[in-house]
Amino acid sequence: MATDTIKKVCVVGAGMSGLAAARELRHEGLAVTVMEQRSDVGGQWLYDPRTDADDPLGAAVPVKVHGSMYASVRLISARECMGFSDFQFVPRPGAAGRDARRFPGRREVYCYLKDFCAAFGLADAVRLDTRILHVAVAPPGEEARGGEVRWMVRSVHVEPDGSEDGVAAEEVFDAVVVANGHYSQPRLPKIQGMEEWSRRQLHSHSYRVPDPYHDEVVVIVGCGDSGLDIALDLSGVAKEVHLSAKSVEAATATPAVSRMLANHAGMRLHPQIDRLCEDGQVVFADGSCVAADTVIYCTGYRYSFPFLDTAGAVAVDAGGGRVGPLYEHTFPPALAPSLSFVGVPMRVFAPWFFEAQARWVALVLAGKAALPPEAEMMRAVEEYYRARELAGVPAHLAHAIPVVDRSEIWEFVYRHSDLPRMEDWKVELFMSSLLNSKDDRETFRDRDDDNESIREGLQRWRLGAGAQYEATLAAAACSSSGNHVHDDAEALARAPRPPLPAPCQVSTMN
Structure with a gap:
């Protein structure tokens, strides 16, 4: 064309x-x-x-309920690595209901995208x-x-x-x-007995909060991000949480899963599921079994x-x-x-x-x-x-x-x-967060162990990017306050990209 x-x-x-x-x-x-x-x-x-009570596995195409987010979600990457090049994801602690943490919850990301939509009309x-x-x-x-x-x-x-x-x-x-x-x-595994199993089955797409699983025995299939997060979400509510991994060796190759098992007495790790039995038994590949109330597929x-x-x-x-x-x-x-x-x-x-x-x-x-x-x-x-x-x-x-x-x-x-190049300190921060998540899934988001390079980069970023963020929002508010909102919005989106502020020279972060 x-x-x-x-x-x-x-x-x-x-x-x-x-x-x-x-x-x-x-x-x-x-x-x-x-x-x-x-x-x-x-x-x-x-x-x-x-959630779709008639289709908790999300087998229908397309699904009726589009959203897949569970209530407790927090970012697994630091917000400093999660922004548009000219509209960085800065904390806004002065704004009502905002989450200023480095690894904020889901609502903060939603608010950021709303801000982006407003800032560029x-x-x-x-x-x-x-x-x-x-x-x-x-x-x-x-x-x-x-x-x-x-x-x-x-x-x-x-x-x-x-x-x-x-x-x-x-x-x-x-x-x-x-x-x-x-x-x-949802992507679902093929497991013998899934269609006949009479107890509750759902994909993580249909998981929202832990309350419905109070005092239950829950089997979670998959040890990826959602599987581990949902296991932790359930750990204080469910009677037992059983994690099923494709490979137990791979799941325990880094300390995170081992720490979870050590910290939560009701949590167990198993190999992949061999079959589901009509009486509620879940049989794993090593021959072990558990009588489960619910199976949650965290399978992508x-x-x-x-x-x-x-x-x-x-x-x-x-x-x-x-x-x-x-x-x-x-x-x-x-x-x-x-x-x-x-x-x-x-x-x-x-x-x-x-x-x-x-x-x-x-x-x-x-x-x-x-x-x-x-x-x-x-x-x-x-x-x-x-x-x-x-x-x-x-x-x-x-x-x-x-x-x-x-x-x-x-x-x-x-x-x-x-687009401007990704700064080295952001790459360091991303990799540091990734490694920390593999060390301790429960605490990595709240650790403060940045090296000096990251600390200096963060200080420059907070001063420069924060000012740019607020200025862009203010300009958008002014543009849309007149009688020609549509014209102003198009002009705003077509305007030259705002320049990134000059970095502030500092040697450390307080």
Whole structure:
């Protein structure tokens, strides 16, 4: 598609990646409509206490309840590593209800995304309570000038309970950016007896608070972030908590799980489940068993785009872990640049990486950056797949860019965007937090053992980034106080990026 014909863009989703895309697209002068099925922006960080009682495993596609966040969630990365390049995630202790901790809870992230939306005048671009039903190449007669494809988007208004209200509407867009996230559709294991087991089973997608599991025997399948956090959440409420890991050796390779077991008398570690018995017994691979009241599957999520119809040009593999083919995790070669994805990669510095991805998409759609020919993009995708397979990376981790081998992340950001470089002290802080989480899962978020380099970086960051944050919000408030909110919002999003304040020279942090 000739990029000079792209003027009107639909963004699917108003979470972290969708808002990043909206800001970058508007910055390039494109008309943006963000469609969000929930009643507010924030994506998964918008907490929803409801669950689907009829489908606690989240087996339906799509799920009825989009939110997967549990009440006790706190960040596992420090807030200093979790901000947009020009709108850092600074504490706002003076604002009511805010969480100033370095590893804040879920509501603080939601408030930050709300602030970002306000600061860059994006609210008027977001169409809330709008579910996208179908996205496909527009029919003949709807082509852009020169015959390039456009996209027909069919959507419907939804009520807070998820029920559809009214007649579906159809609109034609020059391009579509898919940014609906990947933490809604559960990935479930296949275990003998799951379908017949008469007691409670749910995916972590349906877990919110520990109270319903009072005095129960709970088996948690999976020792990843959510599995360990939910185990700790339940430890003071449930009678017993049994963790089931694919590999006991791998689970205890670092001290975190061993410390949890030592600190909580009712917590046990087992190998993977062999079968579930109708009488409530859970039998593990080593032959041990436990009579359980509830099994919670903390087994991750699948990529899911049930609304997207590309006639096979883009597909999710059978395991739900690979979307493809996607050039650089972003553009499907056969449909680029009019179709793109922002937010597919995992284990990256979010939202910084998604900001770079969105920036690249915006530059391409605005005609300021070019993509390779389709055949060259396909070759690059195939080579990437082969390299991952040779490295022994399973298909469901196809988009898990390894943070510990951070060169791939940096190379992407610096190759496709003009974002400032990630400061060394932030990388140190991220790696320090990661190592601490593997040492003591219960206390790592509240430890204060930064080295001098991190302390100096934090001091500069708090002084400079904090002033920038408040100034950007103040400017946005002034811009939207007049009678032309829409015009002001677009001008704000298209304004030059505010410069980063000069670092304050200090030698230590008090």
